[in-house]
Amino acid sequence: MRHRFIPDLTEGQICDIQLQGLAWTVNHAFQGSPFYRSRMQGMGLEPGDITSLDDLGKLPFTTADDLKDGYPLPLLAVPEADVVRIHGSSGTTGKRKILAYTQNDIDVWKDMFARCYELAGLTVEDRVQICVGYGLWTAGAGFQLGCERFGAMALPVGPGLLEIQLQMLTDLKPTCLCSTASMALLMGEEVQKQGLTDRIALKRAIFGAETHTPKMRRQFEEALGLEHSFDIIGMTELYGPGTGLECVAHEGIHYWADLFILEILDPETLTPVAPGEVGEMVVTSLKKEASPLIRYRTRDLTRLIPGPCPCGVTMPRVDRIMGRSDDMFIFRGVNIYPGQIGSVLEGFPELSAEYQISLTRHDGLDHMAVRVERAPEAGAGSDEGLARTVATEIRKHILVRSDVTILGPGELPRSFAKTKRVQDERGDD
Numbered sequence: 001m002r003h004r005f006i007p008d009l010t011e012g013q014i015c016d017i018q019l020q021g022l023a024w025t026v027n028h029a030f031q032g033s034p035f036y037r038s039r040m041q042g043m044g045l046e047p048g049d050i051t052s053l054d055d056l057g058k059l060p061f062t063t064a065d066d067l068k069d070g071y072p073l074p075l076l077a078v079p080e081a082d083v084v085r086i087h088g089s090s091g092t093t094g095k096r097k098i099l100a101y102t103q104n105d106i107d108v109w110k111d112m113f114a115r116c117y118e119l120a121g122l123t124v125e126d127r128v129q130i131c132v133g134y135g136l137w138t139a140g141a142g143f144q145l146g147c148e149r150f151g152a153m154a155l156p157v158g159p160g161l162l163e164i165q166l167q168m169l170t171d172l173k174p175t176c177l178c179s180t181a182s183m184a185l186l187m188g189e190e191v192q193k194q195g196l197t198d199r200i201a202l203k204r205a206i207f208g209a210e211t212h213t214p215k216m217r218r219q220f221e222e223a224l225g226l227e228h229s230f231d232i233i234g235m236t237e238l239y240g241p242g243t244g245l246e247c248v249a250h251e252g253i254h255y256w257a258d259l260f261i262l263e264i265l266d267p268e269t270l271t272p273v274a275p276g277e278v279g280e281m282v283v284t285s286l287k288k289e290a291s292p293l294i295r296y297r298t299r300d301l302t303r304l305i306p307g308p309c310p311c312g313v314t315m316p317r318v319d320r321i322m323g324r325s326d327d328m329f330i331f332r333g334v335n336i337y338p339g340q341i342g343s344v345l346e347g348f349p350e351l352s353a354e355y356q357i358s359l360t361r362h363d364g365l366d367h368m369a370v371r372v373e374r375a376p377e378a379g380a381g382s383d384e385g386l387a388r389t390v391a392t393e394i395r396k397h398i399l400v401r402s403d404v405t406i407l408g409p410g411e412l413p414r415s416f417a418k419t420k421r422v423q424d425e426r427g428d429d
Contacts, residue, residue, distance in 0.1 A: 005115040005150070007258060009314055017258045019053050021286025026050045026059065029292045032077030035070055036294060056261065056284065061270065062296045067097040067237065075291045076100055083290055088136040089236045096136075099236055100290035106145070108287050112256055113146025113242035119313065120204055120230045121248060122176060124151035129174035131165060131183055134158050138240025143178045143206075146242055152176075159183065166190060173201035177224065181212040185353065186414045188223025197225060208232035208241060212320075213342040216353030231320050237296055238283055244318065252305040252317035260285050262318065263295070264304055278303045278322060299324045301337075329422060331359065332366050334400050338421040341370060344393050350378040350386060354412045361426040368402040370394065376409045 002008070009017070027047040029036035039060045040046070049058065067074045073086075074097070082102050089097040101109075122128070128147045134140030140158060147154040155174055157165055165187060168174065177184060184207050191197060202224050208231060221229050233253055234241030244255035255262055264279040265272055273279035281300045285293040301324060305317040323337040330336070338357060345351050355372040372390070374380065383406040391404040 003115075003118055003313075005111060005118045006313060006315070009258060011314075014257050014316075015053060018261050018286060021258075022053065022056065022261065022284065023047070023050055025284065025286055025288070025292050025294065028289070029075075029077050029294060033075055033292065035066070035075055036077070036292070053261075056263070056295070059284075059295050061282070062294055064097060064297075064299075067099075068095045071095040072098050073100055074098065075293070077292050078102055078290050087138045087141070087236055087240065097236060101239075102289040104287075105239065105289055108259065109142065109239040109242065110145040110149040112239065112259060113142055114150040115256065116206065116230075116232060116242050116245040117146060117150040117152060117176075119245045119247050119254060120176070120206055121228070122150065122152055122204070126152040126176055126204075127155060127172060127174040128152050128176045128178060129155045129157060129165070129168055129172075131157055131159055131177065131179040131187075132241075138234070138236045142234065142240035142242050162186070162190060166194065166196065169202070170196055170199040175201055175203045177202055177205040177207075179205070179207055181207045181216055181220070182414070184220040184224065184229075185216060188220040189410070189414075192223050200225070203227045205229040206232050206245070208234065213339075213346050213353055215346050215351075219353050233300075233318075233321060235298060235300075237291075237293060237298075238285060239288070243283075246320075247309060247311040247313055249309055249311040251309060252319055254309065254313050254315040254317050257316050259287055260293075262304075262316075264302065264318075267299075267301075273303075275306055276303055278319075281318070281321075329359065329424060331368055331400055334398065336398060336400070340398055341394065342421075344397050345372055345390065347393065348386070348390060350375055350382075351390075351406075352376070352409060355421070356412055357422045359422065359424045359426050366426060368400060369405065370402050371405045371407055371412060373407050373409055373412055380406075380408065 030040055030047045043060055083100045084103050085101045086098050130140060130143045132139035132143055144154050144156050155168055155172060157168055184205055205226055207229060217229060228248060230246040231253060232241055232245050234243040238260060244253045246253050261284040263282040265282050267280040278301055281298045281302050283293060283296050283298060301322045302318045305319055309317060323339045328335050328337050341357060345355055352373040352375045358369040360367050387404040387406050391402055394402050
């Protein structure tokens with residue numbers, strides 16, 4: 001099947017593009033960015049030393065701290081007169097990570113994002129309700145740029161505004177919803193609560209920006225009557241959302257290997273993990289002009305999926321983002337990712353996808369409480385026994401004790417953006 005936006009490339013062609021792009025990026029960064037020139041010279045590296053993809057390992061890593069330390073325009077590799085836009089990360093502590101864009105960067109980004117709409121099976125007849133953040137964040141701008149480049153109708157509502165969201169759903173009848181998984185879940189609950197199922201026309205959803213469980217996904221797919229939903233990946237540092245999308249085969253996320261190189265490394269040793277093993281995603285841009293990235297540590301945990309995809313798209317695949325290496329918390333000496341708790345809860349059909357972990361400290365001892373909502377169709381009569389069973393499963397799989405409480409549907413706080421799963425109130429002893 002021929003695509004308008006998605007290139008049909010062989011593995012060999014992708015490698016050729018990557019080597020050419022890597023050589024260009026290293027030279028461009030060395031010549032234009034004082035940060036990268038200093039970093040490479042400190043390692044005794046010259047651009048001419050990069051002659052094959054195997055030389056990638058010689059290059060220095062870039063981290064979020066490097067971006068913050070270089071505030072307000074870190075990594076800049078072009079004259080400021082060439083910068084047409086900036087975007088910032090959504091972090092709430094310290095200085096933001098500000099990334100600069102040339103016009104060519106914007107053009108590459110919108111073409112890249114148009115690929116995502118094409119991969120999701122949309123046509124120019126589709127109407128796309130965009131429910132993500134606008135302004136400094138890349139989300140709203142990216143979804144809208146890509147939608148307009150693709151040629152579908154954009155409904156740029158933004159996050160929140162539940163009444164207006166529902167009005168758009170029923171009056172303009174969008175066929176595709178773009179939001180966080182948390183917001184899709186919230187919208188699904190409201191559609192069901194207000195009896196709007198027969199008045200909406202949604203067929204697809206594109207969601208991302210946070211880790212999710214399969215149960216959470218099934219819940220909003222059923223509530224909104226979707227044929228498909230697609231997990232999207234992306235980050236402000238690498239243009240924004242749209243760096244990869246799930247296809248209709250739902251066997252991983254295709255990423256655009258002609259625009260960036262993706263490594264999966266052990267987050268401790270920073271060496272490549274075995275094929276198919278989980279590690280930290282590290283990315284190197286191949287075309288970015290204003291803020292090139294060289295071996296940027298994303299902190300996102302995933303794995304490469306080997307072999308061809310049944311959908312026929314030849315771009316390589318990664319698994320969904322399973323968490324972040326810096327999301328890990330230590331509880332009584334055990335390293336835990338929130339997704340591990342979510343995986344345990346996945347095994348209980350009586351429970352919904354909504355849960356929250358609270359960490360406290362009393363008399364020098366850490367305590368973990370897990371609050372999880374009952375599924376709407378489940379009765380409340382067996383909550384106490386169910387809580388004990390869940391606590392036993394958590395201890396069996398994660399080797400820690402926890403106090404589990406079962407709540408009624410809708411009792412945990414809802415979010416239009418990313419849901420905060422862990423509340424760590426232990427402080428510093």
